[in-house]
Amino acid sequence: MSLAARAAALRAEIERHNRAYYVLDAPTVPDAEYDRLFRELQQLEADHPELLAADSPTRRVGGAPLPEFAQVRHALPMLSIRTETDTEASGARNFDSGVRSLLGLSDADPEVEYSAELKFDGLAINLRYEHGVLVQAATRGDGESGEDVTQNVRTIRQIPLHLQGDAPAVLEVRGEAYMSRPDFERYNERQREQGKPALVNPRNGAAGSIRQLDPALCAARPLSFFAYGLGETAGWHLPATHGAVLDALHKLGLPVCEHRAVVCGAAGLIAFHARIAALRDSLPFDIDGVVYKVNSLALQQELGFVTRRPRWAVAHKYPAQEMLTTVEAIDVQVGRTGAITPVARLAPVFVGGVTVTNATLHNESEVLRKDVRVGDTVIVRRAGDVIPEVVAVVVERRPPGTPPYALPERCPICDSHVVREPGEVVARCSGGLACRAQRVQAILHFAGRRMMDIEGLGDRYIERLVEFDYVVRVADLYRLTLDDLLEMKRRADEKDGITPETVKQGQIATQWAENLLASIAASKTPPLARFLFALGIRHVGESTAKVLADWLGSLAVIRRAPAPLLRVLPDIGATVAEAIADFFAEPHNAEAIDQLLAAGVAPVGEHPPAAKLALQLAWERLYAHLDIPRLTEVRARQLAAAVPDGSALAHLGQPQIGDDLFAAPVAPAEIGTLPPTVVGEVLGWLSHEENRNMLIRLSAMREDLLATLPAGREVNETAIAGKTFVLTGALPTLSRDEAKDLIESRGGKVAGSVSKKTHYVVAGTDAGSKLEKALELGVPVIDETQLRELLEQ
DNA sequence: GCACCTCGAGTTCC
DNA sequence: CTCGAGGTGC
Structure with missing residues (x-):
């Protein structure tokens, strides 16, 4: 393909996505994929200026303006900021050292002060107040001029129509309109109830909402707003630092996000980046990173701009939480109960900080609902929780003639019929313990830590023990001899193509087998x-x-x-x-x-x-x-x-x-x-x-x-007995199991989730959603020290 | 009979 | 962690 043809193809695709995204409000690809296409076109045009066309999407920031909105010329252009490409927290060092060298600072000079803030995932808006009254709101548009969305912005309750206190003659406030996650969920729930299409993510919700021509429709999609900067000002005593500007905006009645800090030097930026990373999933809104700005406005002026981007600010993103990849195969797994679970094998893709290759599709109805097929391009997410999820299929990228997925009718392991009980969602292999997969899973379960706790008996060896028929029933575990184990290991290694054994390896193997036999023997007297x-x-x-x-x-x-x-x-x-x-x-x-x-x-x-x-x-x-x-x-x-x-x-x-x-x-x-x-x-x-x-x-x-029955055994009354506890996060000295045992040994109960009936939530570091729930329900939250006090009473 | 609370089962990656 | 489904209290 010639470069000109590639550029044309990219433009066509970007235009199509733009239209889907901005006009139809139904995005076809994740933002990361869109960004990739956009950057490729930018690069192509930069390398080959002759390809640059006047109507190229790169010439407009923010896509095709809808003709129905009036155009507004910004008094001060709304510029975008550079993005630091290194997604590690330490990437903040690049920015700090850049700033220091531009300012001509040496190592002996003091640290530079920065304002560190969140980078919200929404839509940039300029609010113009004249004498304290909101007179105009505009989108960023191409940076020079945007669309007049005043009517819609007036429906955002957090945005004051009148400023509080002494308002300057002119004050332009820049900020981000966004849709909070709870609002997004509520809106989608209502849409689904009414059989209407749901929004793909909060960001599209915000963009789509602001661009509704009918303000009533916009109002139905609740938006929020955070102020983060200034445009034109007149008759205002400008504070000396950006941090103070934000404080001032807050005083005027504008919403300013509380997750911001004034920090010193690279170390301060790194700490902020790390702190927000830990907080990211529990925030009620989406962010795609953090922003660092040189705090002093005087220094900002000194640093100035390059190619219309400030040298005093940078966006530092986190790894994308949504990416595109392809489904290479759909396998099924057979669980302990015979449950047949389809799993998508994905082309490896880096999302949310890890490389994902598998994603569960849960069950047949889930696959059919999302209509995932082998060969499909899919959007993969790793949001909020750790477990990768196939969000949706990009149907238009489906190769022609791809057949819909069908669950196998027979178990791939034992060839038994796959059956589905009426009213149940999961399909099961009917083979029972005759199915090798179920046998392996059953034994794996039996040996597990919370069950018989046979140390050193993991999936690798259990699979082999079952494969070579050393173990058919769980009781066979207790009849294994040293020779059995050594022979099994030898055969397993042979099969895996592991090198022939030396004398030393033989000793190691014997030691391993002896240890395993000892832990099998040790498991013989479990609590009932x-x-x-x-x-x-x-x-x-x-x-x-x-x-x-x-x-x-x-x-x-x-x-x-x-x-x-x-x-x-x-x-x-x-x-x-x-x-x-x-x-x-x-x-x-x-x-x-x-x-x-x-x-x-x-x-x-x-x-x-x-x-x-x-x-x-x-x-x-x-x-x-x-x-x-x-x-x-x-x-x-x-x-x-x-x-x-x-x-x-x-x-x-x-x-x-x-x-x-x-x-x-x-x-x-x-x-x-x-x-x-x-x-x-x-x-x-x-x-x-x-x-x-x-x-x-x-x-x-x-x-x-x-x-x-022993005659009337009394239960000792303690502060613990009869109370329900929920553990969350990591406790300083006790492990989760230890804490659980301690509570249970005194007659308390440890539940998995927080409800009104929970008496105490014991929170450690990195406490998750359970802590939030506790605060929401007003359940007392205690730490390990307080738990110990209760235990001693 | 319904709403709410739990528990069970399955899953991913390091 | 989430979903589904079983149990229980209103």
Whole structure:
């Protein structure tokens, strides 16, 4: 392609994006991509001036002006500032040393003072006040003249229509109109509710809003504003420094961002850059960097301008949080529960400070909703959270003939059918533990830190152990020998093409195997709750496992407990109780557990709190959970009053010798007090043998539990017991787990998220959104020292 | 029956 | 960290 053709192509594409961005308010590419195209064209034109065309988009800053807005000539041009290309915090040094050399300062001279501010991601606006009254607002436009958007700007509530105090004859204020993230979310939510298109990001929201021809439409999109500089002034006593200018603007009633500082030298700039970087995600608005300005206005004047850019200011950006890349493939992963998760394999792209190559697509409906296809160009984000996300597809860049993505119908690992339960979003491999992927994940889970905590047994070795069939069930872990491990490692290394082993490596390998065997052996006596969690029962996570262990006390009881018994426990409803009972009833699982016990695994149980459990085990409660139709709570109570024992109830339903087996069951006198329809349901339920057996089992288990309960164990009252804590950030001396153990050992609870019911939020350094939530809800926030004080009380 | 609160499960990168 | 979904209290 000739250079002229390339330039023409770039111009055409940039114009198209401009139109989409500014006129249609529907951006087609992320800003970073637009910038790249723009810079390429600029460079091309700079290198080859003969290509420069009068109508090139580079000749206008800010895109095609809409004809409907009146043009306004700026009294003082609105210039843009240079950007420091080094995105590291230390990049601030370049600016400082540049300024120092321009000012002719030596190392012996004192540090230069700077005003450090945020670089907002919005739309630059010039406000003109005459004698304290807002008379005009204009966009930047090409810097020389912009558009008159006074009507729209008047709808921005933060912008005063009258200045406070002594207003000068003329005061032009420059600042950024932006859309805050909460406003952006709210607006989009409303749009979605009404089936209207949502905004892609707050920045486009701001640009689009200001450029609405109808001020009413603009008002519907709430904008905010921060002042950061001056245009023309007359009759104003100009302060000596930029920092003081901002203070003065604030006094006049203009919104000025509080995140600003006057700092000294490169070190001050670097510290500011780093401080804001940490704050960036928690700000209620988007920034793309920070801005450094020489604080003294006199020095600013001395430094002056080069090619219409001030030498006394620089923008220092953070890594872009949105980038374009292509989808090279869409693979699926098989999780512990068989969940099939599509994952986009991306061409590596640097976004938000790291190189991203994978992004989860969560599930089939997500892929279809975003319509991601192999070969697509996609926008990737790493905002707020750490996890990369495919935001949207750039449909117009899709190669022709690209087929829509379809989830495989069979598991890529074991070829079992992929099924989707009605009403569920996730598709699952139906292979169960016959699927190698599920087996690996199950064992990985079992060995994990919060479960059996087998140190040194990570995914690499587990995969190999399963691949070579050393381990099929978790119990096999406890039968591994030194030779098994060494052989496995040798075969694994061989397969990975690792060099043949030397004597020294042999010793190292033996040491490794011995250590691993030791940590496997050390895992044999886990607390019961961890053991239950390790089993990987559906719906049983860390906290449900703890409930089971705390209330029922021993594996023997739990594995035989019928669902209605489980349902009397807190946080366990029909679904979870069913899942637990089904798990233990499955012969496969029972066998696996027996094997574990035979291999010497002995979970350490808890003694249940006597009085509370006994109360829960009242027959009226148990009856209510039998899922007999029409047997409401009230009627379960009546039934319990008549037949206060499950095994007696079971026998009522059994045909007695001499009964006519073909006649309809006769309502026994005892339960005759219930309405006939209910009696019918009860008898119908009792006619199933498995239900009668379950009742008998329930009865026996209840007897056993009540008999083995230690007599009324009291819970010590402390400042912690019964209180709910939420941990956030890093504590100075305690790890998260240590703090959790300490709180739980004193009867407190540690929850994952903050709500009204949270008693304390324990915040350390780098506390995240949970701290904000706590402040918002007025939940007391304490630090580690205060936590320790509570623990000691 | 609904709203709110939790928990479970899956995921990425260093 | 987020989403989905289960549990519970109003």
